[in-house]
Amino acid sequence: MNDKELVAVHAAKLVKDGMRVGLGTGSTADCFIKELSRLHKDEGLKVIVIASSVVSAIKAGEMGLPLQSIEQTERIDLYVDGADEVTLDKTLLKGRGYDLVREKLLAKAADRFVVLIDKSKLVGRIGERFPVPVEVMPFAWRMVKDSLEKLGGRPTLRRTANEDGLVMTSYGSLVLDTVFDATIDIADLDDALNAMPGVIEHGIFRGLASSVLIGADGAIQELDIERRSDSQDVDSRDFVDDGTADGD
Numbered sequence: 001m002n003d004k005e006l007v008a009v010h011a012a013k014l015v016k017d018g019m020r021v022g023l024g025t026g027s028t029a030d031c032f033i034k035e036l037s038r039l040h041k042d043e044g045l046k047v048i049v050i051a052s053s054v055v056s057a058i059k060a061g062e063m064g065l066p067l068q069s070i071e072q073t074e075r076i077d078l079y080v081d082g083a084d085e086v087t088l089d090k091t092l093l094k095g096r097g098y099d100l101v102r103e104k105l106l107a108k109a110a111d112r113f114v115v116l117i118d119k120s121k122l123v124g125r126i127g128e129r130f131p132v133p134v135e136v137m138p139f140a141w142r143m144v145k146d147s148l149e150k151l152g153g154r155p156t157l158r159r160t161a162n163e164d165g166l167v168m169t170s171y172g173s174l175v176l177d178t179v180f181d182a183t184i185d186i187a188d189l190d191d192a193l194n195a196m197p198g199v200i201e202h203g204i205f206r207g208l209a210s211s212v213l214i215g216a217d218g219a220i221q222e223l224d225i226e227r228r229s230d231s232q233d234v235d236s237r238d239f240v241d242d243g244t245a246d247g248d
């Protein structure tokens with residue numbers, strides 16, 4: 001079992017009978033969908049799933065998981081998804097795929113949002129390895145590009161792999177992948193993007209993750225914030241998966 005599968009199998013143990021569970025998108029989320037489907041089929045786990053993308057909806061359907069549309073969903077018990085970057089304060093960068101809107105909706109609607117990563121995703125700052133994806137209304141892209149440049153960003157329209165065309169999200173939006181200098185304050189950037197006209201969604205997920213499970217060389221660690229009276233030290237702690245996880 002690789003590290004992604006390891007954390008996915010552990011996260012699936014958090015799902016209890018009758019839960020409404022949000023399914024993320026990407027290779028790590030796929031491992032979770034597979035294990036959830038196994039528990040549903042082989043062990044009779046009763047669950048309703050809500051997908052964060054068309055791709056995940058199709059996968060879940062093919063694997064026999066009962067799907068509920070996001071239109072019919074207000075709250076969910078648990079949302080499980082991967083991330084592209086994670087800092088020690090549990091801020092995430094997401095959006096190498098194209099379904100940021102549904103991903104953030106589910107993250108916000110969940111009583112608990114569990115993020116699954118391998119240790120390669122842990123970074124010192126958001127934007128260290130990837131640009132920040134900013135999803136924009138197509139007609140607004142030039143104005144948003146200008147606004148991003150005024151914030152000090154260097155935006156480029158995301159192109160298809162063969163460079164022939166522009167990437168469009170599931171909802172027909174464009175993506176401006178934007179590089180910012182290392183000195184930018186991520187909380188300020190998050191606020192600025194949230195307030196920018198023409199921006200539909202962006203890849204900074206701040207204050208949303210309940211826990212981050214890290215697969216690291218065959219073991220699971222949980223990112224934890226230890227705030228001592230004299231400092232705000234942040235650390236991760238070893239986590240032993242003894243099969244007794246109960247979601248508390």
Ligand SMILES: O=C[C@H](O)[C@H](O)[C@H](O)COP(=O)(O)O
Binds near residue numbers: 024025082095099103
């Ligand atoms: O839009 C994509 C999502 O944010 C994914 O959760 C993220 O890209 C991580 O994907 P993976 O698990 O494949 O590394």
